[in-house]
């Protein structure tokens with residue numbers, strides 16, 4: 184059982200701290216992906232030794248209920264026995280062939296069957312690579328350069344998409360697509376126009392000005408990388424119409440949402456069909472993977488059939504493919520999604536009930552974003568309060584360490600969503616809600 188957060192003494196993390204110190208000597212910031220460094224919530228990261236089901240265990244021997252779940256891939260929970268068995272079965276047969284094998288065909292068939300309108304799939308090794316491939320494909324198909332993205336959307340660490348909008352979003356590039364990272368040439372950033380989520384007229388204005396140069400519009404149809412900035416189906420339909428009218432491609436980045444809410448994509452759930460879909464996370468069952476899915480006409484523009492080059496040493500490696508296939512086989516059972524939906528509803532209901540008016544919840548299925556403020560949750564990045572005005576960040580940061588001490592592992596950032604898995608139980612979600620309640624002031 185997890186204790187009520189307010190009543191728990193601080194845990195001793197001396198072994199984690201020692202490992203972090205050692206890591207900082209050889210790994211920049213001690214981490215291989217920035218948010219893991221706990222910079223936004225303060226304190227030092229925790230070193231994990233094992234995980235099973237909904238639980239993590241750290242090197243100091245503490246147990247945690249996990250609500251981060253490796254940022255989304257682990258929809259069945261940690262070390263799901265069937266996924267582990269599939270990996271154990273194929274690993275002795277060779278970890279990588281750098282050549283064709285059967286499981287990559289089987290997984291591709293299953294994925295394509297879940298995306299009506301799609302006919303082909305190309306595997307890569309990460310979500311970033313999938314998006315990179317989709318952009319190159321879109322540019323190759325349209326012979327145009329510009330890509331429209333939305334502020335608050337994350338698509339991996341691709342040079343051209345690491346840009347933020349200036350304040351005049353509607354005017355896009357004219358307002359300056361500022362790189363969000365050092366090391367990105369301005370000319371590369373200038374191939375990206377940034378629009379505001381939900382602002383169809385803003386996107387229409389970009390098309391009026393640059394329509395003949397826009398290769399694609401890319402977005403997470405359910406934006407889940409800056410909190411959960413839910414969009415209306417009408418907005419997604421409007422983007423579909425604009426892209427079709429101007430001969431541009433619509434790309435849905437479903438690296439998070441793909442297979443998370445149903446056996447397939449979020450686009451299909453809301454009745455909007457993109458030209459290309461990018462996937463990752465769940466389709467690798469916890470091992471590195473990414474994929475681009477779309478029509479034969481588009482996908483056969485990729486080498487070796489077409490002129491758009493793309494390749495990868497470990498693409499479609501048999502171990503990731505086996506983990507992905509074992510995961511999708513289990514997800515074909517609708518009872519899994521029914522359980523995830525019920526758990527999500529319970530967590531949202533309990534958080535709202537326990538929230539003393541300070542806790543609201545944005546949720547789709549098993550993705551839950553607690554918004555710790557009395558004001559309405561934002562629907563676009565521009566509505567997110569900045570700095571000291573952000574009561575949500577203040578409250579979240581104040582509760583993050585006490586929640587760790589009470590045995591709840593939440594993502595170390597107020598603007599990351601919580602992921603549930605089929606390995607969570609009702610008691611787990613009500614324990615988290617009670618613990619968060621105890622920490623609200």
Ligand SMILES: Cc1ncc(COP(=O)(O)O)c(C=O)c1O
Pocket residue numbers: 254309310311312314337338339340403408436437438439463464
């Ligand atoms: C929507 C979206 N696209 C792309 C990516 C990049 O995927 P990866 O981290 O596997 O490169 C992420 C990662 O979180 C994502 O959430």
